[in-house]
Amino acid sequence: MGNFQFDWQAMISSIPHLLEGIPYTLLISGVGLVFGFVLGIVFGLLSINPIRLLRWPAIAYIEVFRGTPVLVQVLFIFYGLPEVLGGPIDALTAGIAAIALNSGAYISEIVRGGVQSIDKGQREAGLSLGLSRLDTFRYVIWPQALRRMIPPLGNQAIVSIKDTSLFAVIGVGELVRQGQIYIATTFNALEVYLMVAILYLVITLTLSAILRGLERSGLVGQ
């Protein structure tokens, strides 16, 4: 052990610099998750469709994007896809796409689980009243499934927010990347990474608090 001195000053002065990364972190995870939610609804519902021809591609998508690391996915998109497309993809777009595709696979499973968790008597009650299958889904199954999906969706949001830290490797100026840049000039790795960690915690704890509030309000869960 050397005679290490914790440098509070370095930690404090890194804050303004690190804060510049937060909009990117939130943008990539926020926009990525919105698209991921859309993908999740589409592929989640397809994955429980009785028609095998529709189910099979959905399951393939889910397995591929759940079974490979999000880091590999973003590297593939950022460095690999341009070779096919014949033009570069900017790092922000690549990051958003990776979060969308990756969270979409997990959210598909959340959607599937949510819909399948609804008692089959609900569907039978809807159909027996003369509602079409679509209306039965829309007015009976989906609203109940959605409430049950909120806690796991919140969980996925937290995971995806943390996943954006990996995108420092493709040079997106998100939180970790800003930290790396700052450390390159000040060499205060411990203080700066500690501050980076604290800022992630602030984001995720805020989200957790909102979710807990939602659950307490009785609007979600059960």
Place this chain on the structure above:
Amino acid sequence: MADPIVEMKDVNKYFGSHHVLKDINLEVVPGEKIVVIGASGSGKSTLIRCVNGLEPFQGGRIVVDGHPLEPGNTSKTSRSLQAIRREVGMVFQQFNLFPHRTVLKNIMLAPMRVRKVGRNQAEETARRLLDRVGIGNQADKFPTQLSGGQQQRVAIARALAMDPRVMLFDEPTSALDPEMIGEVLDVMRELAAEGMTMMVVTHEMGFAREVADRVIYIHEGQIVEQGPPAEVFDNPQSERTKAFLSRVLKH
């Protein structure tokens, strides 16, 4: 006799290789009250669930109010299904109310979506039906805030809101605490008195005796015996019926 409103002809139903309904022939005329009895697993639920197409069947034919159902997923059958489900209400053992909708909105959903009734008229009808089943003051509660008996009465009101020509009941009181059975049976008695066509699966033999025009005893997917309650209960012809009745009437 009037033309039947429900007609089952040589209906056969399998779950996999398990033969659950065997050559069921049954005609129900408008206004008739049928009570279906039989041991657990004999096929009572399956029988009435075939009437509104909740269960597909593999052989025979069912006609409800002129709409034919046949085995297989033909477009004719799916059109019939739509029509039949508008005309046939169903009440389940577990109520199956929609827990995310208030009592009022449980009742208003189908008339608004299926019959395209306006909101105000749907609400008016819903309130009138709630009054009729004796819980007009519970309209804005959620189902879980009600007792079992109240929930089942909401379920009956919900089915009635579609103005059905036939009502199916699958053990409507079996999930209820004993002190709540009476209030649900009372509602069903009133419905019967008003002339509703009813097919009821129940273990309430007193109700059957009092309300049924015809009691049907099912054993292992077959109709073994049927007739007016007095005959079936007091003078059963089949040994199986006798054995079943001696078991259930002991309690």
